[in-house]
Amino acid sequence: MIRSGTILLAVTAALLAAGCGSSSTEYHRNGGTTPGAPSTTVAETEAEKEFEAARSLLAELKYAEAERKLVPLIGRFNGIGKTKRAAEAAFWSGYCCEQRELFDDARALYSRVIRDYPKTPAARQAAARLGRLPAK
Amino acid sequence: MSDEQPKQDNPRLEKLLRRWGVDEASRQTRVGDLPITRGQPTPTPAAPARPAPAGTSSTRWRWLALAASLALVVGVAAVFFTNSGMFTSDAPHPPSDVASVKRNGSGKPVAVRPAPHVTPPTLPELTAPEPNAEMEAIKAQLKGMQAQLSAATAKRDEFAAELGNVKGALKKTELEFASREAVLKAASSLLKTDATRLRADLERFKTDAARLAVEGARLKAEVAQLKATPKVNRDELVKARRDLQTAKDSLIALSKRFEAKERAAEDAGKTLAKRDEELKQARMKLARLTTRDDKEQVKLRTLLASLQKELTALQADQARTRADLARAQDALAVANAKRTGNGGMLQTLYLAAAAPGQTGWHARKTAASGNRLLQRQAQLVKSLRSPETRKLFGTLDVALTQLDMLDATNARAVNSFKEMLSRANVANRLAAVLQAGAEREDVRQWLLEAQLVLLETPK
Numbered sequence: 001m002i003r004s005g006t007i008l009l010a011v012t013a014a015l016l017a018a019g020c021g022s023s024s025t026e027y028h029r030n031g032g033t034t035p036g037a038p039s040t041t042v043a044e045t046e047a048e049k050e051f052e053a054a055r056s057l058l059a060e061l062k063y064a065e066a067e068r069k070l071v072p073l074i075g076r077f078n079g080i081g082k083t084k085r086a087a088e089a090a091f092w093s094g095y096c097c098e099q100r101e102l103f104d105d106a107r108a109l110y111s112r113v114i115r116d117y118p119k120t121p122a123a124r125q126a127a128a129r130l131g132r133l134p135a136k
Numbered sequence: 137m138s139d140e141q142p143k144q145d146n147p148r149l150e151k152l153l154r155r156w157g158v159d160e161a162s163r164q165t166r167v168g169d170l171p172i173t174r175g176q177p178t179p180t181p182a183a184p185a186r187p188a189p190a191g192t193s194s195t196r197w198r199w200l201a202l203a204a205s206l207a208l209v210v211g212v213a214a215v216f217f218t219n220s221g222m223f224t225s226d227a228p229h230p231p232s233d234v235a236s237v238k239r240n241g242s243g244k245p246v247a248v249r250p251a252p253h254v255t256p257p258t259l260p261e262l263t264a265p266e267p268n269a270e271m272e273a274i275k276a277q278l279k280g281m282q283a284q285l286s287a288a289t290a291k292r293d294e295f296a297a298e299l300g301n302v303k304g305a306l307k308k309t310e311l312e313f314a315s316r317e318a319v320l321k322a323a324s325s326l327l328k329t330d331a332t333r334l335r336a337d338l339e340r341f342k343t344d345a346a347r348l349a350v351e352g353a354r355l356k357a358e359v360a361q362l363k364a365t366p367k368v369n370r371d372e373l374v375k376a377r378r379d380l381q382t383a384k385d386s387l388i389a390l391s392k393r394f395e396a397k398e399r400a401a402e403d404a405g406k407t408l409a410k411r412d413e414e415l416k417q418a419r420m421k422l423a424r425l426t427t428r429d430d431k432e433q434v435k436l437r438t439l440l441a442s443l444q445k446e447l448t449a450l451q452a453d454q455a456r457t458r459a460d461l462a463r464a465q466d467a468l469a470v471a472n473a474k475r476t477g478n479g480g481m482l483q484t485l486y487l488a489a490a491a492p493g494q495t496g497w498h499a500r501k502t503a504a505s506g507n508r509l510l511q512r513q514a515q516l517v518k519s520l521r522s523p524e525t526r527k528l529f530g531t532l533d534v535a536l537t538q539l540d541m542l543d544a545t546n547a548r549a550v551n552s553f554k555e556m557l558s559r560a561n562v563a564n565r566l567a568a569v570l571q572a573g574a575e576r577e578d579v580r581q582w583l584l585e586a587q588l589v590l591l592e593t594p595k
Contacts, residue, residue, distance in 0.1 A: 059560040121541040
């Protein structure tokens with residue numbers, strides 16, 4: 001019993017560290033403008049750089065690392081009014097969860113993209129991906 | 137009237153009565169001979185309206201017999217007429233006269249038809265017949281009448297049975313008729329409903345047929361247009377693929393030749409270096425041997441000359457190899473240029489077919505979505521054979537998804553996307569997997585399409 005409980009705790013900790021499962025909390029926590037954020041241009045440039053890095057990680061199929069970069073970017077892009085980029089960051093977070101077979105988290109993130117950023121290319125892709133996810 | 141009545145009545149009256157009795161008896165005999173016809177009343181002899189005269193016992197019996205026969209005849213006639221429908225409940229009964237009801241000898245009332253007024257004929261006086269002969273005659277007459285009555289009754293029963301049968305048959309026929317009429321009415325109603333429905337269906341079918349004809353004509357026109365348009369593209373695509381394959385084959389052959397020449401040049405270089413080393417050592421040895429005897433010096437000089445000759449030959453060989461190498465490099469460059477040109481042509485055709493009228497990254501985006509590359513990727517990923525292809529599919533999934541969300545008007549975004557493709561080494565990985573040829577035909581087809589969509593100049 002103790003051993004299985006330890007394994008469960010370890011798995012939960014790993015999931016939280018990876019981002020999936022905690023992504024919803026992060027998503028909300030970073031939803032607004034960060035207090036004391038640098039000027040918009042600098043913040044945007046930095047966020048774009050982070051986003052590029054995350055996309056490169058995605059192309060290298062390093063989904064957990066990519067997701068750790070992507071989740072905070074949702075709030076940062078929202079904070080500087082870049083909602084389209086925020087939608088993309090949220091979508092790619094869901095994509096990472098899907099590739100790691102964390103389908104419930106992926107489903108939640110895709111649904112949020114569709115709900116919060118409708119009529120964006122990310123929402124369209126999220127809807128397509130949501131339809132292809134395995135049934136619960 | 138009593139049997140003991142004395143013979144003290146008026147003899148004239150007795151005579152008259154006797155004569156009347158004879159008269160009546162003769163008349164009864166005639167009546168018994170007449171046939172009984174249906175619907176016609178049998179002439180009924182008039183009953184004596186006055187009591188029988190008192191007289192002898194034979195006279196009294198005679199009167200009684202007469203009265204009984206009359207009553208019987210009247211009864212039979214009444215029964216006969218009643219049963220033969222002469223007198224129905226609806227028809228008026230013949231007038232019943234109280235006076236015509238008489239009581240017979242047993243005291244029972246006997247219905248008697250009103251007798252016509254009979255005027256006794258004025259006949260010459262006759263002698264009375266013998267009573268026994270009269271009785272016999274009456275009995276015979278009675279028997280005859282009974283036989284007739286039996287025949288008539290049988291006939292009546294027969295008619296009644298026949299009438300019953302006819303009535304039954306009529307009732308049955310009427311019931312059948314009513315039933316068939318009801319069935320026919322129901323059928324007629326159903327037929328009317330069906331006819332209405334069929335007419336409505338017919339109208340609807342006509343409308344549908346007209347609409348389908350219009351739709352069919354439109355689709356035919358579209359199909360004809362579609363058939364005409366892509367056929368050119370398909371033919372060009374097939375030709376381009378064939379050219380590309382030819383170019384690839386020649387390139388592979390040239391590469392092999394180039395590698396062989398390169399190896400030969402390398403070998404020649406090694407040999408040259410070895411000879412150079414030998415020559416160097418020989419010169420050093422010659423320098424050391426300057427003080428030795430001339431004979432040995434001559435030998436060495438000869439050896440040196442031969443080595444120099446050999447060196448010259450090797451240098452010429454090396455020069456030839458270098459020239460061959462340069463030619464092979466030129467051929468390789470030409471083949472590469474040709475292949476790139478074919479790839480470019482193929483890409484142009486592919487994008488033009490999928491995104492007519494569009495150019496650049498707009499055309500690539502439209503081609504990727506129009507050819508459903510992402511959806512097909514999701515279907516094909518289960519059939520991949522090598523892990524390398526599986527990884528490449530993952531990268532291409534990311535790349536194609538990014539392409540779908542790419543703002544093609546934003547140069548910075550486009551450059552960033554291209555850099556990502558370059559960093560992921562997509563071009564070389566695609567070429568390697570395609571050249572390996574380990575995957576199924578549909579997978580290779582998809583990879584080629586991804587190559588045409590993602591790479592600016594497909595290899």
